[in-house]
Amino acid sequence: MISIKEMGKQNVIVPEELAVKSMMAIAADPAHRSALLPPRSAGLVVGCTSYKRFVTQHDVGGGARINAWVDSMRASSPTHAKAAAALSASLEASHDEKYHKWVKQHPSALSNFDDIVAASKGKQIVMFLDYDGTLSPIVDDPDRAFMSDAMREAVRDAARHFPTAIVSGRCRDKVFSFVRLRELYYAGSHGMDIKGPSKTTKHTKAKGKGVLFQPASEFLPMLDEVHKALLQKTELIPGSRVENNTFSLSVHFRCVDEKIWSSLAEMVRSVLKDYPNLRLTLGRKVLEVRPSIKWDKGKALEFLLESLGFGDRNDVFPVYIGDDRTDEDAFMVLRDRGQGAGILVSKFAKETHASYSIREPAEVKEFLSRLVGWKRLPSSKN
Numbered sequence: 001m002i003s004i005k006e007m008g009k010q011n012v013i014v015p016e017e018l019a020v021k022s023m024m025a026i027a028a029d030p031a032h033r034s035a036l037l038p039p040r041s042a043g044l045v046v047g048c049t050s051y052k053r054f055v056t057q058h059d060v061g062g063g064a065r066i067n068a069w070v071d072s073m074r075a076s077s078p079t080h081a082k083a084a085a086a087l088s089a090s091l092e093a094s095h096d097e098k099y100h101k102w103v104k105q106h107p108s109a110l111s112n113f114d115d116i117v118a119a120s121k122g123k124q125i126v127m128f129l130d131y132d133g134t135l136s137p138i139v140d141d142p143d144r145a146f147m148s149d150a151m152r153e154a155v156r157d158a159a160r161h162f163p164t165a166i167v168s169g170r171c172r173d174k175v176f177s178f179v180r181l182r183e184l185y186y187a188g189s190h191g192m193d194i195k196g197p198s199k200t201t202k203h204t205k206a207k208g209k210g211v212l213f214q215p216a217s218e219f220l221p222m223l224d225e226v227h228k229a230l231l232q233k234t235e236l237i238p239g240s241r242v243e244n245n246t247f248s249l250s251v252h253f254r255c256v257d258e259k260i261w262s263s264l265a266e267m268v269r270s271v272l273k274d275y276p277n278l279r280l281t282l283g284r285k286v287l288e289v290r291p292s293i294k295w296d297k298g299k300a301l302e303f304l305l306e307s308l309g310f311g312d313r314n315d316v317f318p319v320y321i322g323d324d325r326t327d328e329d330a331f332m333v334l335r336d337r338g339q340g341a342g343i344l345v346s347k348f349a350k351e352t353h354a355s356y357s358i359r360e361p362a363e364v365k366e367f368l369s370r371l372v373g374w375k376r377l378p379s380s381k382n
């Protein structure tokens, strides 16, 4: 039994066995299979699309799925892995060894900078930047995930030279309030809310301003309802937090005791069982509730390229930088198009469709600055 007493209102006991049993019931229900997480063996982070493919093709038993659910929540946390590694020098060594092997397959975008710019020669670079974990460091309080002024300058400079978009799981207004650059495109709610720049630049002249695309508008009343239900259900889970991202909802468990992650997951899924048109995905210590439409950050990238007039052109070089599972959809689009460069921000070995890696936001800033420096060189025009 897990006792949740210290949370005010009334004393509540959440029996873990009960939570697990009802989770098994949900897991066994084919109507909710699409919302299930990968199996226990999926220790590494997988891209959203591969995961979607996986869950439709495999049918493991309920108990295994529940363990998989919580395992996935654990595996989604690099800081968890980091903390574990810090506990023992030997673990750290094995982590390093694993990382060094991985980084050979996903080489540093900084060390391979010359190759990247050489591949972009004669093409228009278009920058796509995820926000959390890419432009701002991951912090406990989602309302305080500020980007530094230096990072803002680097993004501003990049946008002077290349069309630039922020592609985030956050609500568009919220991510704009952090970035505060009017010359950028913004795709909020995992790409389901796309708006053009409100400030003209040489790249955005004559392009549509204002809202460009909101493919999930009809889900707004449903998401509002679910938001309220999630707030109510999770209010007694210490450290949990529900964030309304307009066309998606985030249930954060970064500050929730690991022992009650399964209870939180069960609560979320008990709310979702009445909403088969919503799906659940996993980010960095966050459960994401999203409309079950075929739209993701990859589709947003394609939409933006199209809006910029590069839909089916070969002279474009999209660079997408992101740290999250949801960014995998965009990395995969780049792979499928055989264009540009996908760069994963990670200090840890992760399964990814990105070609390159970068260790942390500070390196993202350095990459952007080097790109701008290169673009200013007369030789970059050849």
Ligand SMILES: O=P(O)(O)OC[C@H]1O[C@H](O[C@H]2O[C@H](CO)[C@@H](O)[C@H](O)[C@H]2O)[C@H](O)[C@@H](O)[C@@H]1O
Binding pocket: 130, 131, 132, 133, 137, 138, 139, 140, 141, 142, 145, 167, 168, 169, 170, 171, 243, 245, 250, 252, 254, 283, 284, 285, 286, 288, 324, 326
């Ligand atoms: O696509 P992104 O821009 O990366 O947004 C994904 C989610 O990011 C935020 O949560 C993450 O960052 C928080 C602040 O550092 C951190 O506390 C949380 O654990 C991370 O999951 C944001 O709050 C979510 O709404 C976004 O969906």
